[in-house]
Amino acid sequence: MGIFGTSTIVTHSAFVNTDDGMIVTFQAPMSLNGWSRWSVVTMESENGGNEGLLLREQSTLTGLRFLMPFVVGTEKKSHKEFQLNFAKRLESTMDGGNAVAGGEAGT
Secondary structure, eight states: OOTTSOSOOOOEEEEEEETTEEEEEEEETTTEEEEEEEEEEEEEOTTSSEEEEEEEEEEEEEOOGGGHHHHHHHHHHHHHHHHHHHHHHHHHHHTTTOOOTTSOTTO
């Protein structure tokens, strides 16, 4: 059937833990490649104490120009889901594994 006759797309991904977060890379058909570096930064308050955590992301997405409207639309949806799951896991880790923020630990 070829690439335009199927509804299945296979991608190859890698998730690598780092000291301050995670690096995610992927390769998909038709020259689509991307990477993201997620890092957790401790924010300090004005009086020098810990105020909270900041989840920072750097990312790059490359591919064929004519595919980008479709890719960006799809990426926005999956990106939001990934970001929420990552934040829930981070909150759970910081809370000693207990469920926080209305979610279950490990989801």
